[in-house]
Amino acid sequence: MFDLSDKVVLITGAGQNVGSGIARILAKHGATIIASDVNKKKADRVCEAVFRAGGIGISTAFDITDHDAVTTSLREVTEKTGDIDILINNAGTVGPQELSAMTSFSSIREDHWSKVIEVNLSGFLNCCQAVLGPMSSKQWGRIITVASSLTGFETGGSLYAAGKSGAIGFVGQLAKETFTSGITCNAISLEWKQQQVSGHVPYLNDRSPVPRIGTPDDVGYLSLYLSTEAASWISGRTIPLEIVY
16 A cells, blocks of 8 residues: 555655655655755765665755756656656745744845745746646646644744745645646655754644654655655645654
């Protein structure tokens, strides 16, 4: 049921944290991984982890906000792997280096806005357009977008929330447009919690009854389920998941 040995997966923002966790889990279940990151060295390290897990991986680097770069890079890499069956839109940003997820709205400039929207929303559009044609031809495909909590910040976060809200709204509409082509589109909305955890004391958050810390691998297993035929009935949904880093 969870065998992905005939599937090719593109993961954007694969170079660290959640992206690398998704890559490891899907590779363990047979998928061929295309690890993409703006930092090629980070993508290479993910592929090394994929190889150690007995999987197949190929790294690539492109800017998801550059439509032509996305198209050209994916054309080159799929000549080696075959067409992409599963797209994991994981790449994202809170903005330029001087910003953080906690930056208040009053401190945001127009160029900050443009950068975040380009990565978190336009980049998503570019990657989806690049894979939808082959998926439609095969009458099968999976598009999974990793978002984040839209209301979890005590202060700030308005810029980041704007981009991710747009992506989640796009997921819902794209699901309606692609269901006749055998393509499902879903989002995983992560609520990030930064905690200091000492020793092996389990972390029990205020909403989850599970007495342990959420990990990138947990996001990977949910992505695995959504990538399989078992989840063919689920589309246009946003699934919340708490994770601690």
